[in-house]
Amino acid sequence: MILPDSHAHLPGVAEDLGGAALEGLLADYAAAWAVPGFCRPWLVDIGTQAGDFPARLALSGPRPFLGYSLGIWPGLPALEDVPGSLAALEADLASARAREAYPGELVVAIGECGLDYHHMDGSPASQAALFEGQLDLAAREGLPTIIHTRDAFEATLGLIKGRGGRQALLIHCFGYGPKEAEAFLAEGCLVSFAGNLSYKKAEALRAALALVPRGRLLLETDSPYMNPEPRRGRPCSPRDIERTYALAASLLGLSPEALEAELSQTLGAFLFPQRLGQ
Numbered sequence: 001m002i003l004p005d006s007h008a009h010l011p012g013v014a015e016d017l018g019g020a021a022l023e024g025l026l027a028d029y030a031a032a033w034a035v036p037g038f039c040r041p042w043l044v045d046i047g048t049q050a051g052d053f054p055a056r057l058a059l060s061g062p063r064p065f066l067g068y069s070l071g072i073w074p075g076l077p078a079l080e081d082v083p084g085s086l087a088a089l090e091a092d093l094a095s096a097r098a099r100e101a102y103p104g105e106l107v108v109a110i111g112e113c114g115l116d117y118h119h120m121d122g123s124p125a126s127q128a129a130l131f132e133g134q135l136d137l138a139a140r141e142g143l144p145t146i147i148h149t150r151d152a153f154e155a156t157l158g159l160i161k162g163r164g165g166r167q168a169l170l171i172h173c174f175g176y177g178p179k180e181a182e183a184f185l186a187e188g189c190l191v192s193f194a195g196n197l198s199y200k201k202a203e204a205l206r207a208a209l210a211l212v213p214r215g216r217l218l219l220e221t222d223s224p225y226m227n228p229e230p231r232r233g234r235p236c237s238p239r240d241i242e243r244t245y246a247l248a249a250s251l252l253g254l255s256p257e258a259l260e261a262e263l264s265q266t267l268g269a270f271l272f273p274q275r276l277g278q
């Protein structure tokens with residue numbers, strides 16, 4: 001079953017599962033998308049480095065159901081030259097936009113960007129500078145921001161404080177607990193859960209899910225990572241999001257169909273708020 005996935009790394013899917021698997025996946029999304037709705041895309045391919053967009057576009061192509069985000073993950077070599085990295089990203093965005101027939105045809109968001117104190121590839125100060133530069137770019141361009149935050153709750157919250165009223169923010173692959181979810185929600189963020197929602201020790205994630213109000217919740221694969229149980233540890237694709245929908249729907253007391261309808265609307269409103277007049 002084909003369902004909305006707010007966060008996938010399609011080059012990684014092709015690398016781990018094969019180019020034919022990606023082709024088949026994209027064909028199935030195209031067929032599922034044949035019934036038009038206001039929500040497009042259903043699938044977001046996430047950038048992690050400056051300069052990665054042309055190869056991603058060549059791999060997956062312009063597709064009516066697929067949006068691309070452009071962003072820099074807080075790692076090396078980007079953190080060694082933050083101003084240079086941000087300038088390169090801005091140039092990427094300008095050249096991607098120049099290929100669009102209309103705004104949003106290809107580029108739908110900035111990210112993933114944020115703070116990773118688990119890997120700690122660069123100092124907190126350099127990570128903050130790279131993150132803030134991308135938050136500012138997204139604000140200038142009127143694009144939503146997809147945020148990566150790992151073991152860096154306080155610092156992430158500090159950097160987004162006050163922005164939520166002015167720009168759309170999504171905490172992707174939420175990895176904290178109910179208290180942190182409430183704090184991000186209070187700042188206006190959307191919260192997206194990945195396959196780790198199904199992991200045995202993820203009670204805090206499941207408790208956080210229950211707190212997210214309607215219209216602020218999304219689901220994702222973060223494929224090829226985070227395969228939901230019972231296939232944890234193996235590479236996954238956006239097809240595997242079906243198990244995350246089923247679990248989230250049962251936790252929320254909804255039918256999977258009702259959850260899909262709700263999340264399609266939420267993803268559309270997040271990526272294209274201007275179409276809803278928000």
Ligand SMILES: [Zn+2]
Nearest residue numbers: 007046112222
């Ligand atoms: Zn990711």
